[in-house]
Amino acid sequence: MNQTSHTTHDSAEDERNRDIRIYVNGDIVHRDAAKVSVYDSGFMLGDGMWEGMRLHNGKWAFFDEHMDRFFASCKAVSIDVGMDRVGILDALTRTAAANDMTHDVHCRLMLTRGVKVKPFQHPSLSRSGPTLVIIMEHSRPVTELQSRGIRLATVPQVRGLPMSQDAKFNSHSKLNCVIACLQAEQAGADEALMLDPHGFVNTTNACNFFIVRKGEVWTSTGDYCMNGVTRAKVIELCRENDIPVREKNFSLYEAYGADEAFLTGTFGAQTPVAEIDGKSIGDGSCTITRRIRALYKNLLEANTRSGL
């Protein structure tokens, strides 16, 4: 990564993360002792699903929505989670307690098909049950990105059709996104703006993508991107607050000429986009982005106050 590059996941350094405890299949151990087998299907093939979640005010933000996606993804690829969402919540609660964490915490909940008996692809070779790992880190997004904005580059790597690897899978294998991110970095940008197979603007390598034009908020149809929890919340908030919002096809022509553009994701909520392919977006005032960010902040507070 070049010296000046930023990511939507930039967070303030926190010394405490050197000594966090990690959940591995029921055990909670120091990060240096947290290990999975080299025969694990996640390591060998990227055969697993994950969720990025935030602990806020002692509660898991939008827990039900994350669990809906997680369980649907595991079901779609026949990974037996081995517990219900109450069991997952219990594992999360135990890990948070072991780390004395309640707020400004980011969690990566990962489930793979488990350890294989031989180093080959066939799913039936994973016979001893899934591997569940929970990493929680103290994590506060850097505020600088809110004023500076992220720089995107359009890349050759596209979001594929659902019959190859459906972009809705939050799978361990993120090679499509990693290749896109590399291409963006090589073009001198922070992250990648990815098109769909028809050339319409779709999403970024790690977040969902929105533009604002003449007071209207636009995002892609959703056919080729991650069904982001934050994306759905932003669309809902716009509808509830009389901000016109459309899920539609649009091209780079409309993205370059937008008044504002922003990304959404659990980690950074809404992150303004400063430029796309070296062209600056709007005048930097980000009026609607800031309004949506404030509405989302209120929603997050309400969601984590009301409990699970």
Ligand SMILES: Cc1ncc(COP(=O)(O)O)c(C=O)c1O
């Ligand atoms: C490719 C991609 N797009 C978008 C998102 C944002 O989703 P969410 O808002 O649920 O965090 C993610 C998060 O994992 C992602 O990996």
